[in-house]
Structure formats: structure tokens, C-alpha cells
Amino acid sequence: MLMTINIVFEYICPVLIMFWIVISLARLAGVTESSGPAVKGLLLLLSLLAALYPIRGLSASDYMLSVNPGFSIGSAVLLLIIVCNRIFHTKLLTDKDLKRFAIWNILISIVVFVPALGFTGLDIYAMGYGSYVLFVVMALITIFLVFQKSSLSYIFITYIVAFNLKLLISENFFDYITDGVLFFISIGVLIAVSRRTGSNYS
Amino acid sequence: MTRYIMIILVCILYAIPLIRTYQLSGPPSIMPAGHNQENNASNSREPVYLESFINDEIDGIQCHASSITSAGKNRMVSVWYAGTREGAKDVALYISFFDEKKNSWTAPGVLINREDSSGELKRYVKKIGNPVIFSDRKDRLYLFYSTVSIGGWSGTSINYKISLDRGTTWTASRKMVLSPFLNLTNNVKNKGIVLDDGSIVLPVYHEFIKKYSQMVRIQPDTYEIEYKITKATHEHKAIQPSILPNEKRGLVAFFRNMDRDERKYILMAESSDLGHTWTALQNTTLPHPNSGFDMIMLSNGSYLGSINKAFHNRDNLTLVISSDRGRTWKELKVIENNPDNEYSYPSISRSDRGLLHITYTYERKRIKHIVFNEAWILSQNAYDN
Numbered sequence: 022m023l024m025t026i027n028i029v030f031e032y033i034c035p036v037l038i039m040f041w042i043v044i045s046l047a048r049l050a051g052v053t054e055s056s057g058p059a060v061k062g063l064l065l066l067l068s069l070l071a072a073l074y075p076i077r078g079l080s081a082s083d084y085m086l087s088v089n090p091g092f093s094i095g096s097a098v099l100l101l102i103i104v105c106n107r108i109f110h111t112k113l114l115t116d117k118d119l120k121r122f123a124i125w126n127i128l129i130s131i132v133v134f135v136p137a138l139g140f141t142g143l144d145i146y147a148m149g150y151g152s153y154v155l156f157v158v159m160a161l162i163t164i165f166l167v168f169q170k171s172s173l174s175y176i177f178i179t180y181i182v183a184f185n186l187k188l189l190i191s192e193n194f195f196d197y198i199t200d201g202v203l204f205f206i207s208i209g210v211l212i213a214v215s216r217r218t219g220s221n222y223s
Numbered sequence: 224m225t226r227y228i229m230i231i232l233v234c235i236l237y238a239i240p241l242i243r244t245y246q247l248s249g250p251p252s253i254m255p256a257g258h259n260q261e262n263n264a265s266n267s268r269e270p271v272y273l274e275s276f277i278n279d280e281i282d283g284i285q286c287h288a289s290s291i292t293s294a295g296k297n298r299m300v301s302v303w304y305a306g307t308r309e310g311a312k313d314v315a316l317y318i319s320f321f322d323e324k325k326n327s328w329t330a331p332g333v334l335i336n337r338e339d340s341s342g343e344l345k346r347y348v349k350k351i352g353n354p355v356i357f358s359d360r361k362d363r364l365y366l367f368y369s370t371v372s373i374g375g376w377s378g379t380s381i382n383y384k385i386s387l388d389r390g391t392t393w394t395a396s397r398k399m400v401l402s403p404f405l406n407l408t409n410n411v412k413n414k415g416i417v418l419d420d421g422s423i424v425l426p427v428y429h430e431f432i433k434k435y436s437q438m439v440r441i442q443p444d445t446y447e448i449e450y451k452i453t454k455a456t457h458e459h460k461a462i463q464p465s466i467l468p469n470e471k472r473g474l475v476a477f478f479r480n481m482d483r484d485e486r487k488y489i490l491m492a493e494s495s496d497l498g499h500t501w502t503a504l505q506n507t508t509l510p511h512p513n514s515g516f517d518m519i520m521l522s523n524g525s526y527l528g529s530i531n532k533a534f535h536n537r538d539n540l541t542l543v544i545s546s547d548r549g550r551t552w553k554e555l556k557v558i559e560n561n562p563d564n565e566y567s568y569p570s571i572s573r574s575d576r577g578l579l580h581i582t583y584t585y586e587r588k589r590i591k592h593i594v595f596n597e598a599w600i601l602s603q604n605a606y607d608n
Contacts, residue, residue, distance in 0.1 A: 078341065078342055079341065079345065079346075079347060083345050083346060083347070084347055086345070086346060087346040087347040087348075087372040087373075088372065088373060088405065089405050089406070090346070090380070090398055090400055090405075090406045091400045091403075091406060130404075133403050133404075134403060134404040137402055137403050137404055138404060138407070138431065138432055138433060139429060139431075139432060139433025139434070139435050139459060140432075140433065142454075142457035144453060144454040146402075146403050146452070147451070147452065147453045147454065149403075150244075150451045151240055151241065151243065151244030153241060153244075156237045156240055156241055157237070159237060160233055160234060160237035163233045163237070164230050164233055164234075167226055167229045167230055167233065168226065168230075170226075174229070178229075178232070178233060178236065181233075181236040181237055181239075181240075182236060184240060185236060185239045185240065190400055191400045192449055192450070192451060193400075193403070193451070194240070195403050196400060196403060199403065200403065200404075200405075201403075201404045201405035201407075202405075204404075
């Protein structure tokens with residue numbers, strides 16, 4: 022049962038990426054701006070098909086998972102924010118919070134990835150299996166965000182709920198927070214939001 | 224008010240994994256060497272030493288990276304990879320069983336090829352590589368093998384299959400997530416150690432950009448496993464660890480040395496907490512040409528190794544023995560010595576009868592097998608100074 026949930030869950034991010042790609046292409050062609058819900062629904066269906074339909078045994082999602090076998094909850098949240106914005110023009114996070122979220126993703130990724138790739142002798146990744154320090158720090162950050170009434174607190178609560186429910190294959194809490202693809206998307210989001218907010222202020 | 228409820232909720236949510244982690248359970252310890260063997264062949268006073276080949280030579284086909292383990296009473300199983308060249312699309316993992324009573328191998332069969340691996344994993348598999356096979360206390364067989372989706376061997380990830388019927392049928396392959404950055408990268412060479420609580424310590428190594436060794440702590444379930452990975456070495460030259468028991472909760476690891484020195488030696492490190500922490504690396508006295516090797520603990524606590532005992536070439540394969548936990552070594556027998564040929568990547572295992580089996584790459588054309596008992600080791604005056 023748990024394995025089935027893991028398998029279903031791991032396809033969420035690839036499907037969201039495909040939504041993003043298809044909607045972006047359609048937007049470039051001017052389709053979504055002028056079209057009604059029927060066309061948008063059709064595009065979503067097309068995205069789902071493109072993401073999951075196997076060609077010679079493997080779907081586009083399977084190829085994405087071949088490159089990045091472990092999409093994090095952070096990825097799922099960020100992709101959901103992007104896709105909702107593209108399709109429904111709904112902002113799940115304000116630009117300020119989105120920028121903070123992107124910065125958090127980049128920083129935590131650097132902290133975890135650099136030692137994991139052998140550039141330092143530290144073993145930060147191993148702390149994700151149940152280090153007292155990590156969970157206390159994460160709990161304190163989450164409480165701080167709750168006090169601040171920040172929308173990011175919901176994301177931090179989602180990390181730990183997903184981890185307790187073992188929604189991903191990994192037993193490591195860091196795999197719920199970040200992954201390689203999230204790192205790169207967050208850099209792109211940070212640049213885009215910074216440009217947007219910068220041009221708004223100027 | 225809502226905020227305070229949320230804070231209590233956050234505290235509870237973060238407490239759950241901590242409670243899980245600190246569940247009361249006694250620390251595991253190491254099973255004694257040969258814990259499951261019957262006392263016949265191993266205690267035989269008659270020295271036994273036999274040689275054979277597992278597979279026939281086929282023109283244009285290379286084979287490499289064999290691994291051997293016990294598969295029940297009087298039965299051993301070996302796996303290796305073969306194809307037109309290392310990393311080629313036609314490379315597959317092959318399996319064969321050895322009957323100790325008949326002293327014969329079954330005809331090799333394909334255990335898994337690139338396409339089947341891709342189908343089972345639901346992932347693109349560009350190439351298939353190193354297999355490692357070993358059994359646990361419940362006679363379950365574990366196969367760990369490496370695959371690459373993009374790039375070269377430094378982009379390797381590890382997959383596993385489990386057999387509950389001693390190698391006749393296997394579960395579908397499952398991919399292990401062992402690195403936070405695109406799962407880059409881990410590979411296997413030598414088998415793990417089974418602890419008395421049924422858990423396993425599997426040595427693996429990281430090759431992407433920097434090279435170092437890691438330990439995977441595995442908790443087996445019936446058809447799948449849970450695992451945690453921790454770093455073992457911090458210096459960027461020690462890979463392919465072979466781990467041996469030391470004391471009740473002690474381990475000794477010997478490492479392939481990737482240093483650029485002209486004269487390299489096999490490296491070693493010790494752990495007193497079942498591989499959670501390790502001492503700094505130190506050189507052994509064993510010359511080393513940057514090649515794979517394997518070691519095993521004998522029933523008297525001595526260590527037996529099968530290595531390329533040279534600084535530059537893989538043209539000799541030698542048995543070495545240490546009675547002082549790896550500090551000093553004595554040459555037991557030169558198994559192969561033929562300049563300009565390759566004899567490499569040995570794997571050592573003990574059968575239920577206590578016989579010691581070694582398989583290795585023979586000139587990249589075949590997998591050779593030797594089997595001997597501890598009486599034969601004694602007959603070689605192995606422990607005399």
C-alpha cells in the first residue's frame with residue numbers, strides 16, 4: 022500500500038512539469054489568454070497524456086524520473102505554485118514569499134549538496150535520517166514562520182506531514198525538502214521574481 | 224488562538240520522527256564468521272583446492288565483476304556481467320549455480336539485461352554494471368547492481384532485487400535513492416555484513432567529481448528494504464571498501480586506493496560502532512595497482528584477501544593472509560601470474576559447509592572459480608613466520 026502511494030506520488034512533479042511546459046508553449050502561441058475553460062481543460066488533458074503515455078515502454082515522466090529519481094515536496098509545492106499561476110492566474114504565494122521560498126530552497130540545497138558531492142568532509146545528508154538537531158531547527162523555523170503569519174509556514178508543515186506519512190521512497194528528511202531540479206528551478210524563479218519586483222519598484 | 228494550536232501541532236509533527244528514531248532497541252552486533260556453516264568440510268583435515276571456470280569463452284564477449292555467495296545447502300551462486308565491452312548496450316547480468324557435491328556449475332543464464340532492468344525500474348537505463356550478491360540469515364538473497372541513465376560510470380546509481388527461493392525467482396528491480404543531488408552517485412563492489420538483528424551494512428562508494436566510500440545500513444523487509452547512508456571516508460581516494468568484522472561491534476574496512484602515487488598500498492580504516500564512524504585512512508603493507516579486491520574473515524579470526532599484489536598491473540592474483548587484523552600480511556599463494564593478461568575483481572564467500580569460494584575475472588574472457596578449505600590454508604604454512 023505504502024509502495025503504491027510512493028509510486029503515485031513520485032509522478033506528481035513530472036506531471037506538473039509537463040503541465041508547465043505545455044501551458045507555456047500554448048501561452049507563447051496565445052492560446053490560453055484568449056481561450057475559455059474548455060480549451061484549458063483540453064490542454065491539461067494533453068499535458069497529462071504527454072506526461073504519462075508510454076512510448077517504447079517509458080513515458081516522459083519516467084524519463085524525468087531517470088534524471089531525478091527523487092522529486093521533493095519542495096519541488097511539488099513550487100511547481101504547483103507556478104502551474105496555478107500559469108493556468109488559473111492564481112498566486113498561491115506573494116512575490117515576496119515566493120522569493121523567500123526560492124532563497125530558502127537554494128540555501129538548503131547548497132548546504133546539503135556540497136558535502137554530499139564530497140566537497141567537504143561533513144555528512145549533513147545523514148542528519149536527515151533523524152538527527153535531533155535537524156528536527157529541532159526545522160521545528161523552530163516553522164514556529165517562527167507561524168508567528169510571522171507567513172504562508173511559508175504551510176510549506177514547512179507540509180514537509181513534515183509528508184515525511185511522517187512516508188509519501189516519498191526516501192527515509193531522509195532532506196529528500197522531502199529539496200532535490201537537484203528544485204535547486205535549478207528556484208534559481209530561475211529567484212531571477213524572474215527579482216526582475217519582476219525590481220521593475221515594479223522602478 | 225489558532226496560532227497556538229498550530230504551534231502545538233508543529234511540535235507534535237516534529238516529535239514523531241524523533242520518537243521513531245529513539246525507539247528502545249538494543250544495538251545490533253556482528254554475527255560470528257561462518258555462523259551458518261555445517262561442521263563438515265570446513266573442519267576436514269584433508270586439504271581441498273579445486274579450480275574451474277564458470278562460463279565458456281565466447282569470441283568478442285567480455286565478462287567482469289563477478290560476485291559469489293552461498294545459496295543454501297551445498298550450493299553457491301555467482302553473478303557477473305558480460306557483453307561486447309564494458310558499458311555496451313548488450314551487457315547483461317548472468318547467473319550460475321554451483322553444486323559443491325558434484326563440483327559443477329549450471330549453464331549461465333541471463334539474470335537481467337538492460338531492457339528488462341529499464342522495464343522493471345520504469346527508468347531509462349543506458350548501461351548496466353557491477354553486481355554484488357549475498358545472503359542473509361534467512362537464506363534470502365540480495366542482488367545489488369549498478370545502472371547508469373546519463374553520462375559515464377560516475378553517474379551510477381544502485382538498484383536491488385531480492386530472492387526468497389535462493390535465486391530461482393527474483394523481485395522486480397527497485398532503485399535506491401542514496402544522494403540528494405540527482406541521486407549522483409553510488410556504486411557497489413563488495414558484499415555487506417549481516418548483523419545479528421537481521422540488518423545489513425553494505426559498503427558503497429561515491430565517484431561523481433570526488434571519490435569516497437559510504438556505508439548503507441539496510442533494514443530488510445520481505446520484498447523491499449529500508450536504508451540509510453552515511454559517509455565512511457573523507458579523503459578523496461578510498462573506494463570499493465571490503466568490510467570485515469573486528470570485535471563485537473567493530474569493523475575493519477580495506478579500500479581500493481585511487482591516489483595518483485606511483486607506489487600505492489591498499490588502505491584501511493577501523494570502526495568501533497558498526498561503521499557509524501571510522502578512523503582516518505592508513506596504508507597497509509599490501510602493494511596495490513588501483514584495482515578491485517575482496518577479503519573475508521576465517522574461522523580463527525585471520526583475514527584472507529584476494530588481491531592484485533603489484534604496484535601497476537593486474538597480471539597477478541594473489542591470496543594473502545593476516546593474523547593481526549590487517550597490520551601485517553603474508554603471501555599464501557599466487558593464483559595467477561601471466562604478464563600482459565588481466566586477473567581481477569575477485570569476490571570471496573564462504574559456503575554453508577565452510578568451504579571458501581573465490582570467483583574472478585580471467586583475462587576478461589571468463590569467470591574463474593577456485594574453492595578450498597581452511598585445512599588447505601594450514602597446509603600452506605600460512606600462519607608460520
